[in-house]
């Protein structure tokens with residue numbers, strides 16, 4: 094089974110690299126790029142053959158759409174003639190419903206996937222939803238692409254904008270928190286490199302503990318918080334700063350942005 098990544102930008106490259114890392118033969122992986130320099134860069138880095146969208150769509154069994162949602166309509170116009178119902182389209186596009194593809198590629202099975210950048214280290218969270226013509230077999234095929242690069246989960250499609258707000262964009266929120274902690278360490282007089290190492294290892298250790306202990310985060314937080322101690326003093330400030338409300342508002346804003354992208358690309 095051959096796979097083409099169409100629109101190999103930041104996320105598309107992570108998926109492309111993951112496909113190759115998981116042992117897929119290089120002659121079964123195709124990638125397209127808008128700019129020739131980008132195509133050459135990908136060819137050099139991964140040993141793949143750069144092809145046009147039309148050619149990729151004609152050759153590959155699975156077409157992974159990695160362009161921005163705003164560019165998806167134009168891409169589908171380019172490849173429409175090559176995409177039969179025997180293909181599987183996997184969309185990585187935030188906000189775009191599978192109906193967007195169904196309107197342009199009638200009868201073609203589509204699986205919508207929201208993954209995230211920790212794909213780079215095989216720690217992605219990839220969340221899949223079937224479109225109207227996607228069968229169990231199509232879902233299994235799509236899962237096979239993403240399972241080697243992290244965890245996968247299926248949700249009904251109506252939950253995908255919320256998924257995008259949480260796990261799609263989520264790495265950015267956590268990086269922001271780490272960045273803020275580094276700056277705070279510097280404010281307290283730590284050398285920047287020391288502050289960086291401390292913040293990163295604390296994030297990694299806390300994340301592994303969250304995953305491996307299976308404990309609720311509130312319980313893990315309580316175990317750090319000594320009575321009358323330093324953590325309680327810090328948490329009071331974070332609560333006063335409205336950190337929880339900020340997250341509620343942030344995820345709502347991301348969800349709403351996904352909805353408005355969909356509305357503007359109708």
Ligand SMILES: NC(=O)C1=CN([C@@H]2O[C@H](COP(=O)(O)OP(=O)(O)OC[C@H]3O[C@@H](n4cnc5c(N)ncnc54)[C@H](O)[C@@H]3O)[C@@H](O)[C@H]2O)C=CC1
Nearest residue numbers: 100101102103104126127159160161162164185186187208
């Ligand atoms: N960056 C992320 O963390 C995530 C991104 N996504 C989704 O992935 C998609 C790509 O996002 P990014 O990689 O961040 O953007 P990007 O801008 O880095 O990648 C898009 C790529 O598509 C190329 N492109 C556009 N039209 C093309 C065409 N007709 N033919 C060939 N190539 C074309 C662009 O030149 C660019 O390299 C978006 O739909 C986004 O919603 C989803 C989850 C996470």
Ligand SMILES: O=C(O)[C@@H]1CCC=N1
Nearest residue numbers: 187257260261262263
């Ligand atoms: O910012 C974005 O629109 C994409 C979708 C989720 C993460 N990045």
